[in-house]
Amino acid sequence: MNHSIIQAKDVCVFYNDKQALHGISMEIPEQSITALIGPSGCGKSTFLRCLNRMNDLIANCRVEGSIVLEEEEVTGKIDVNLLRKRVGMVFQKPNPFPMSIFDNVAYGPRTHGIRNKAELEKIVIEALKQASLYDEVKDDLKKSALGLSGGQQQRLCIARALAADPQVLLMDEPTSALDPISTAKIEELCLELKKRYTIIMVTHNLQQAMRIADQTAFFYQGDLIEYGESKTLFTNPAHPKTRDYVTGRFG
Amino acid sequence: MVSAKKENAARWVFAGCAALSILCVALICWFLFANGLPAILEIGPMKFLFSSTWAPDQNQFGIWTMIAGSLILGAGAIILGVPLGVLCAVFLAYYCPKKLYKPFKFSIDLLAGIPSIVFGFFGLTLLVPILQQLFPGISGKGVLTASILLAMMILPTIVSVCENALQNVDPSYYEASRALGAGHDRTVFFVCLPAAKQGVLTAIVLGIGRAVGETMAVIMVAGNAAILPASLLSPLRTLTTGIVLEMSYASGLHREALIGMGCVLFVLVLVLNLGFMMLRKKETV
Numbered sequence: 001m002n003h004s005i006i007q008a009k010d011v012c013v014f015y016n017d018k019q020a021l022h023g024i025s026m027e028i029p030e031q032s033i034t035a036l037i038g039p040s041g042c043g044k045s046t047f048l049r050c051l052n053r054m055n056d057l058i059a060n061c062r063v064e065g066s067i068v069l070e071e072e073e074v075t076g077k078i079d080v081n082l083l084r085k086r087v088g089m090v091f092q093k094p095n096p097f098p099m100s101i102f103d104n105v106a107y108g109p110r111t112h113g114i115r116n117k118a119e120l121e122k123i124v125i126e127a128l129k130q131a132s133l134y135d136e137v138k139d140d141l142k143k144s145a146l147g148l149s150g151g152q153q154q155r156l157c158i159a160r161a162l163a164a165d166p167q168v169l170l171m172d173e174p175t176s177a178l179d180p181i182s183t184a185k186i187e188e189l190c191l192e193l194k195k196r197y198t199i200i201m202v203t204h205n206l207q208q209a210m211r212i213a214d215q216t217a218f219f220y221q222g223d224l225i226e227y228g229e230s231k232t233l234f235t236n237p238a239h240p241k242t243r244d245y246v247t248g249r250f251g
Numbered sequence: 252m253v254s255a256k257k258e259n260a261a262r263w264v265f266a267g268c269a270a271l272s273i274l275c276v277a278l279i280c281w282f283l284f285a286n287g288l289p290a291i292l293e294i295g296p297m298k299f300l301f302s303s304t305w306a307p308d309q310n311q312f313g314i315w316t317m318i319a320g321s322l323i324l325g326a327g328a329i330i331l332g333v334p335l336g337v338l339c340a341v342f343l344a345y346y347c348p349k350k351l352y353k354p355f356k357f358s359i360d361l362l363a364g365i366p367s368i369v370f371g372f373f374g375l376t377l378l379v380p381i382l383q384q385l386f387p388g389i390s391g392k393g394v395l396t397a398s399i400l401l402a403m404m405i406l407p408t409i410v411s412v413c414e415n416a417l418q419n420v421d422p423s424y425y426e427a428s429r430a431l432g433a434g435h436d437r438t439v440f441f442v443c444l445p446a447a448k449q450g451v452l453t454a455i456v457l458g459i460g461r462a463v464g465e466t467m468a469v470i471m472v473a474g475n476a477a478i479l480p481a482s483l484l485s486p487l488r489t490l491t492t493g494i495v496l497e498m499s500y501a502s503g504l505h506r507e508a509l510i511g512m513g514c515v516l517f518v519l520v521l522v523l524n525l526g527f528m529m530l531r532k533k534e535t536v
Contacts, residue, residue: 054430085432095423098446107441111433157427164431 005030005168005198006051011065013046013055020046022222023065030167033190033199035213035230037206039250042219044202048170051200052087053080069168085112088161092173094153096145096160101128101137104145104156108164123163130196131159132189151182155189162197169193171201175208187212206246210234218242280517287514290507299511305477305493307501312508316477318515320487321463323480324473325523327398328405328462329455335402336409336458337444337451343410344417345439363407371471374400379472386484392474395483400468405458412457416450417443449531456527460520466491490516 004027013021021043028034036044046055053074055061067074074083085108096104105124114120124141128134133155137148145156154174161169171190175183183205190199190212203209209216210230217227218241226233226242237243244250291299294312302313339359347355378399379391420443428438444451466489474486475496488496494509494516501509 052430054426057426057429081432081434083432084430089430091423091427091430093423095421095427097424097427097442107428107433108431111431111437160427160431 002029002031004028005070006200007066007068008047008050009066009068011047011050011063011067013043013050013064014062015058016060020222021050024224026217026224026227028198028200029215030198031194031196032214033194033201033212035209035216036200036202036219037204037209037216037245038219038225039245040204043222044217044219045172047219048172048200048202050075051168051170052084052089054084054089056080081111085164086166087168087170088164088166089170090154090157090161090172090174093177094150094157096148096153096156098144098146100142101145101148101156102141105159105163108160112164123165124159127159127163128156130162130193131155132185132192133159149182151178151185154178154182154186158186158189158193162193166197168198168200171199173202173204176204183208206234218245220245283510283514283517286507287511290504291511291514293504294508294511299508300515303479307497307505307508310504312504312511314490314493314508314512314515316479317488317490317493317512318519319479320473320489320493321491321516321519323394323487324397324401324469324489325459325463327394328401329459331398332402332405332409332458332462333451333455336406336454337413339406339410340413340417341439341444343414345435345443359407359410362403363411367404367465367468368471370400370404371468374468374472382484389484390474390486392472393484393486394473394480397469397473397487400472401462401465404465404468405461408457408461409454412454413447413450416447416453419450420446452527452531456524459523459527463489463516463520463523464491466495470495490519 006028008027009025011021011024012019024043024047036048038044049055050063050067051069051074055063063075065075069083069086072078088108097107102124105127106120109120109123114123125134125138128137133152136152137143137156140147145153148156154177158169158174175186178186187208190201193199194214201209201213213230215228216230216233218225218233218237218239220241226237226239228238233242234246237246290312299312299314300318301315302311303315304311304313305316343352343355374396378396381391382396383389383391424442424446425438428442429435433441469489470492473488473492475488475492476486477488477493478486480487490512494512497505498509
């Protein structure tokens with residue numbers, strides 16, 4: 001396992017009085033893909049959203065415990081916008097802004113103060129290339145992003161996240177709205193991206209976790225049941241609950 | 252079989268209702284143009300539209316000053332009303348504390364229900380004296396006063412149409428922008444508001460239609476001189492007020508010329524609406 005970039009300790013999340021996460025502790029190694037799996041409502045997305053403080057947007061949501069990103073505590077009083085620049089996010093439903101492809105990708109760097117046109121152009125092209133979208137859209141950068149196909153839109157969202165120059169990329173079921181071919185492209189892309197970024201992905205697709213994740217965490221009813229190398233977790237799970245889930249007995 | 256017959260009957264009823272509303276539009280068009288066009292042709296279309304001399308007693312029927320008046324007030328109302336209304340809608344949609352929302356919304360809706368003559372009184376008794384004090388030596392009635400009043404009158408429409416558009420902006424845009432490290436303000440003004448620009452354009456169309464068509468409030472604060480206004484403080488006359496001021500005593504060609512002004516007003520609003528509609532279509536593509 002690589003050096004760990006994120007250390008979570010005893011993370012508890014409450015929505016009003018209802019506890020959604022019960023003391024999650026896990027370390028996430030850098031430059032790898034970590035999959036979070038588990039049945040709906042198990043808290044995996046909630047945990048993902050703790051890492052870039054997206055839970056802040058939900059009224060009456062309270063987070064306890066500690067999450068350290070490269071020696072920096074992120075649950076306390078920090079500049080959340082700066083944290084979100086370091087920890088990018090891709091959502092379940094492709095959600096490009098209703099503006100041009102270029103402006104979509106340039107949104108992050110512009111937000112963080114880059115105004116120079118040549119510099120922006122360089123960042124946008126680089127990000128599109130990293131998201132393996134550049135060849136498909138290089139002549140249409142001025143066209144609306146909403147004209148792209150679903151798979152292209154999702155890769156555009158990945159490019160948009162990469163353009164902000166993050167270290168960690170959170171993906172919340174990034175392929176669940178896509179067809180198998182687009183899904184395969186995104187998976188391939190993730191394997192490429194993990195050479196530079198740390199990817200943490202929530203997925204309902206167990207095959208996907210098996211195919212691309214280096215380690216997998218199984219969540220159940222707000223608890224982290226088992227966390228380890230994907231191969232072990234899927235072929236030789238330590239916990240009976242994990243075994244039942246990965247063999248499809250419930251879920 | 253019975254239900255098919257019933258459905259057929261229902262279809263005829265609906266078609267009848269639809270036809271009736273179309274008939275109304277057709278009748279209005281027919282009345283307007285049948286009575287107005289002969290006068291316009293008799294006066295000469297170019298002279299009618301582009302001459303600035305309006306002197307019915309000398310058989311001079313040039314309505315250019317009033318066309319200009321209507322356009323100026325339409326523009327004035329939009330320039331003052333749209334930014335205010337859009338920002339107000341942004342406040343309601345993204346900044347308003349929950350407790351304030353209902354009273355705020357209610358008072359804006361109330362503004363929409365105020366009869367235009369009451370707006371006129373308000374302008375006459377409050378705005379006009381204020382302007383008289385601010386700029387001594389003028390009547391206080393004119394472009395600026397009428398524009399302010401019209402802006403207030405179109406405000407509720409603009410606010411509700413824009414707010415509706417903002418509420419309908421896909422919430423995932425907001426989330427995506429925040430996840431990229433943009434703050435609330437930047438997200439609202441650079442993502443949500445541009446995403447709602449269709450609504451803003453619709454609001455402009457509705458606002459301009461209302462402003463150009465408004466009569467009673469304008470007549471009380473515009474000064475009503477049929478001249479091209481030289482400044483923001485000079486008086487002006489619009490097509491609508493021009494018609495109302497003289498319709499009660501006009502006869503013969505004068506009367507027909509007033510109906511001709513109605514035709515021009517009708518076409519003007521139609522052209523403005525079509526123009527914005529084309530703009531909207533272009534934005535969608």
